Amino acid sequence: MFIQNELKSVDYISSHNINENFISFFNKPGPYYSSYPVLGEWNDFEDTSSYENALLDFFSSSPSKPLYLYLHIPYCAKLCYYCCCQISISNNRGIINNFVRCLIKEITMLEQFFLKNKIMPNIKEIHLGGGTPSHLTTDELNSLVSALKNFVNFEGLQEFSMEVDPRTVNFEHFDYYEAMGVDRISFGIQDFNDVVQEKINRVQPYELIERLMNEEVRDKFKGVNFDLLFGLPMQTRSSLRETIELTKQLSPERITLIKYLHIPNKVKHMKMIAESALPDKSDLPYMFVESTEALIEAGYSWVGLDHFAKQTDSLSIAKDNGRVYRNFGGESPGYTKDIISLGPSSTSAFGNYYFQATSNLLKYKNTIDAGNFAISRKYKLNSDDIIRRDCNFELQCNQKLDMTKIENDYKISFQKYFGAELELLKGFEEKGLVHINDKNILVTTTGRYFVRHICRVFDTFLDNTMQYEAHGT
Numbered sequence: 201m202f203i204q205n206e207l208k209s210v211d212y213i214s215s216h217n218i219n220e221n222f223i224s225f226f227n228k229p230g231p232y233y234s235s236y237p238v239l240g241e242w243n244d245f246e247d248t249s250s251y252e253n254a255l256l257d258f259f260s261s262s263p264s265k266p267l268y269l270y271l272h273i274p275y276c277a278k279l280c281y282y283c284c285c286q287i288s289i290s291n292n293r294g295i296i297n298n299f300v301r302c303l304i305k306e307i308t309m310l311e312q313f314f315l316k317n318k319i320m321p322n323i324k325e326i327h328l329g330g331g332t333p334s335h336l337t338t339d340e341l342n343s344l345v346s347a348l349k350n351f352v353n354f355e356g357l358q359e360f361s362m363e364v365d366p367r368t369v370n371f372e373h374f375d376y377y378e379a380m381g382v383d384r385i386s387f388g389i390q391d392f393n394d395v396v397q398e399k400i401n402r403v404q405p406y407e408l409i410e411r412l413m414n415e416e417v418r419d420k421f422k423g424v425n426f427d428l429l430f431g432l433p434m435q436t437r438s439s440l441r442e443t444i445e446l447t448k449q450l451s452p453e454r455i456t457l458i459k460y461l462h463i464p465n466k467v468k469h470m471k472m473i474a475e476s477a478l479p480d481k482s483d484l485p486y487m488f489v490e491s492t493e494a495l496i497e498a499g500y501s502w503v504g505l506d507h508f509a510k511q512t513d514s515l516s517i518a519k520d521n522g523r524v525y526r527n528f529g530g531e532s533p534g535y536t537k538d539i540i541s542l543g544p545s546s547t548s549a550f551g552n553y554y555f556q557a558t559s560n561l562l563k564y565k566n567t568i569d570a571g572n573f574a575i576s577r578k579y580k581l582n583s584d585d586i587i588r589r590d591c592n593f594e595l596q597c598n599q600k601l602d603m604t605k606i607e608n609d610y611k612i613s614f615q616k617y618f619g620a621e622l623e624l625l626k627g628f629e630e631k632g633l634v635h636i637n638d639k640n641i642l643v644t645t646t647g648r649y650f651v652r653h654i655c656r657v658f659d660t661f662l663d664n665t666m667q668y669e670a671h672g673t
């Protein structure tokens with residue numbers, strides 16, 4: 201057992217209940233399943249025609265399936281030392297503008313592909329991510345949106361979200377984003393403590409964010425999201441508690457609370473963060489558990505792995521209806537399950553396919569200029585992968601796996617197909633992390649803190665010596 205008395209009436213456990221077992225299991229490395237199989241299992245692949253054939257295959261079987269469109273804008277004004285995203289720091293407007301021209305060419309290539317094959321894509325969500333989309337000028341953003349209008353019905357979108365760096369925007373920018381059709385914005389906050397901010401090279405005082413979160417700005421959007429990190433240099437349990445308190449005061453509709461991934465061997469600029477400045481590993485579960493408790497007590501709903509949403513927010517409503525889904529950006533309200541992505545390093549997931557574009561900016565530009573999609577990785581899921589992805593995402597997103605539904609959807613006997621997995625899950629049941637009955641596998645309140653470990657039971661790719669730690673892998 202991980203804790204003595206599980207609280208049944210609330211959706212969280214208290215930090216008083218954390219013990220040694222909890223700490224070591226919490227810190228155990230393992231994938232954060234944004235895809236199944238995880239990105240590391242996809243194959244190197246550069247054939248653009250295979251990407252187009254996969255799109256044809258998808259649209260011929262699901263012509264009007266709702267789609268999520270992601271655009272990756274890699275440029276940022278200033279380097280944050282903690283950042284593990286696919287970025288390029290530049291304030292050279294010529295370079296950035298040349299990139300935007302290239303991205304528009306890629307959008308146009310996709311439009312031509314749709315026209316040639318008489319496809320009318322049913323795009324229901326758009327996300328501008330990065331990097332920093334708000335680092336583009338309003339003219340650049342406008343030209344991207346104009347190009348998208350050739351095949352996206354903006355009036356019919358269920359979400360149009362955008363990542364915004366609070367240090368570089370003013371009130372006029374928000375007017376403009378609203379006019380473009382953006383209805384959700386996300387601020388990279390990370391932490392409000394000034395010592396932590398210095399250490400991560402991202403100084404943005406609380407007062408700056410408070411000013412941006414005024415009523416006029418809030419009224420323009422359906423919701424604001426805050427990205428927070430735990431495990432940052434100089435962060436302590438008490439400083440994070442303060443950050444959570446300040447976050448509660450500003451009351452964003454959604455909050456994402458992710459564990460800082462420190463991989464200086466892979467991301468060189470992380471060497472600017474001394475290992476000695478990082479909090480002790482044994483503090484990490486306390487940080488997450490205490491934050492969860494404070495946010496739920498304040499009225500937020502805990503959604504999936506690491507998202508929190510106000511009860512009235514669409515993400516929270518999707519949770520109540522068991523419709524939460526997961527994409528590369530984290531948990532989503534489930535309007536769409538298939539993603540087409542554009543831009544360097546971006547990842548697509550549609551039908552039985554996963555694709556990733558090259559992360560090399562020069563290669564991306566040259567390939568697009570030559571009239572080809574800049575594919576660098578691919579994975580085609582077989583029927584077993586698809587069943588396992590379904591099991592994994594249901595457990596992660598909705599904390600419940602309906603075995604009867606899996607049997608009906610895939611015409612299998614769950615007991616026979618997953619006999620070995622059910623045996624392994626008994627170990628999790630003994631620890632109080634899942635409850636299994638005739639129909640369902642239910643993740644318990646304590647199990648929610650370890651759901652990605654539970655999901656590993658359904659992962660046939662994992663070699664236990666492999667160390668996956670990255671959020672987003």
Ligand SMILES: C[S@@+](CC[C@H](N)C(=O)[O-])C[C@H]1O[C@@H](n2cnc3c(N)ncnc32)[C@H](O)[C@@H]1O
Pocket residue numbers: 276282283284285330331332333363364365366386387388389390427428429458459460461462671
């Ligand atoms: C790609 S950034 C885009 C946000 C936007 N550029 C900004 O800074 O405001 C999206 C989020 O990824 C998360 N992130 C970046 N580096 C990370 C790391 N090393 N470990 C975990 N999450 C990270 C941060 O929470 C960040 O806000």
Ligand code: SF4
Pocket residue numbers: 275276277278279280283284285287330331332365388
């Ligand atoms: S956190 Fe945002 S602004 Fe900072 S380097 Fe990463 S993408 Fe750029």
